[in-house]
Amino acid sequence: xxxxxxxxxxxxxxxxxxxxxxxxxxxxxxxxxxxxxxxxxxxxxxxxxxxxxxxxxxxxxxxxxxxxxxxxxxxxxxxxxxxxxxxxxxxxxxxxxxxxxxxxxxxxxxxxxxxxxxxxxxxxxxxxxxxxxxxxxxxxxxxxxxxxxxxxxxxxxxxxxxxxxxxxxxxxxxxxxxxxxxxxxxxxxxxxxxxxxxxxxxxxxxxxxxxxxxxxxxxxxxxxxxxxxxxxxxxxxxxxxxxxxxxxxxxxxxxxxxxxxxxxxxxxxxxxxxxxxxxxxxxxxxxxxxxxxxxxxxxxxxxxxxxxxxxxx
Numbered sequence: 001x002x003x004x005x006x007x008x009x010x011x012x013x014x015x016x017x018x019x020x021x022x023x024x025x026x027x028x029x030x031x032x033x034x035x036x037x038x039x040x041x042x043x044x045x046x047x048x049x050x051x052x053x054x055x056x057x058x059x060x061x062x063x064x065x066x067x068x069x070x071x072x073x074x075x076x077x078x079x080x081x082x083x084x085x086x087x088x089x090x091x092x093x094x095x096x097x098x099x100x101x102x103x104x105x106x107x108x109x110x111x112x113x114x115x116x117x118x119x120x121x122x123x124x125x126x127x128x129x130x131x132x133x134x135x136x137x138x139x140x141x142x143x144x145x146x147x148x149x150x151x152x153x154x155x156x157x158x159x160x161x162x163x164x165x166x167x168x169x170x171x172x173x174x175x176x177x178x179x180x181x182x183x184x185x186x187x188x189x190x191x192x193x194x195x196x197x198x199x200x201x202x203x204x205x206x207x208x209x210x211x212x213x214x215x216x217x218x219x220x221x222x223x224x225x226x227x228x229x230x231x232x233x234x235x236x237x238x239x240x241x242x243x244x245x246x247x248x249x250x251x252x253x254x255x256x257x258x259x260x261x262x263x264x265x266x267x268x269x270x271x272x273x274x275x276x277x278x279x280x281x282x283x284x285x286x287x288x289x290x291x292x293x294x295x296x297x298x299x300x301x302x303x304x305x306x307x308x309x310x311x312x313x
Contacts, residue, residue: 016097027096031089046089050115053082083119090116167271174267182235185257186228192250193221219246235261 016032018024033039056075065071090112094100103109164171197219220243221227230243234257245251302309 170271182231186231190227194219
């Protein structure tokens, strides 16, 4: 592996793993690494505990199993036990790393801390609503990528995110056009479905007494923001059906928006596809003969992963 640019896991290991064969180093390997049997089983047990905790918090929101039911005491006892385990795990993580404060303010350190704070807030503050924030523990399930050796699949995700980032200017312009179209169509629909029918009604029946006038037509397009919501749902072809036009002109505008929405869905994907295609064109097709790492650039002399000299065809 190229020592000048090691992966993130190797850099973390160099900066945070205690030096020498010691109890702290052994504990670090078990808690932070999944290469050893003990570390693998530790992570599997951690994932099971996280899944159990998330499931309990979710079930507690069901009225039949939530507060003021016979199951409340059982669920609360399990939650306290799991929180105790997570607290011990968090303390052990701080104890075995070389720089505890650096880990505490890292992404995983903050997530680990936030996963146990809601239960303590529930105990000391006495608010059951704070307990629902324990669902933040579901973020910790991202550790499954490390446990199941799925990090190599993240290379494809990195390529996709890089393509999206390079196409960001086109996507921003596209979204701006969509917002303008939603604003204009929502405003038009508000006047077509709400204002114009009332004007027509007043013209036709304005000379009659109020008791003799028929009822004004009711419209769900009660405001421009409400109409913009309808335009968004229509252009994205979701079609909830909670707001529908009643007039012929409104139905015509709705048809135009639906057809426009179908044609606009493929635009962002086209931007990203173009970036991925251009990225692939600038890369060498043959992988490195030593480590078989693909996506080598045409002008590369050495492999970006292992540093081996490339054999260009």
